[in-house]
Amino acid sequence: MSKKDKVQKTNAMRELERGGIAYEWHEQEEDDISRGLGLRMAQEAGEDPDSQFKTLVCVAPSGDHVVCCIPVAEELDFKKAAAVAGEKSLALIAIKDLEQLTGYVRGGCTPVGMKKQFPTLIDETAQLFDEIGISGGRRGLSLTLNPVSLAEFLGATFADITRTPATA
16 A cells, blocks of 8 residues: 555544444545535535535534534534434534534534544435445545444434525
8 A cells, every 4th residue: 555545544434443334535635614615525526415424513402412414515404403303402513612522623523433422413315325425534534434334333313404505
C-alpha cells in the first residue's frame, strides 16, 4: 500500500472496524464549511446527493441529545424528529458545543465514534441505497457503508425526519 493509499484513522473508522462493519473511505480536499458543503462535496465526487448523509446533533428541552442523519440536500424536520425520538421538541446544538459533546468539529461530525452514544435517527430514504456516504470524522473525509449495517451498529431508527428545503 503506497503512502497515498493510507489515511490517518479516525474514531469512526476504528469503531466500525471493531464492530466488523465494512466501509470504504474517500478523501477530498478540505473546503470551507459554509452552508451546502455536503451537497457540493457529493457533486464533486460524482455521488448521488440523496445517498450522501450529513449528521446533525440536536438537543431536547430536557437537555438530552439526539443525533439525526439526513441527506445532504434536505433539511431536518424538527417536529417529525422530535416525535420519533419521543421528545417535545428538538433544536440544533450550538456549534460551539459540538466538539466538546461529540469529539467532532462542524463539517466532520459523524454518528459513529462520538464521545457518548446518543439515540440516533437516520432518514428512511437511506434504506433505498445499498451504500450511503457519511462523514468519516473529519472535514474532507467520507465513509461509504451499508445503511442497514450502520443502523444496526448504532442501534439507530430509520424514520421520515426530513422536509424539502424552501427555495429562495
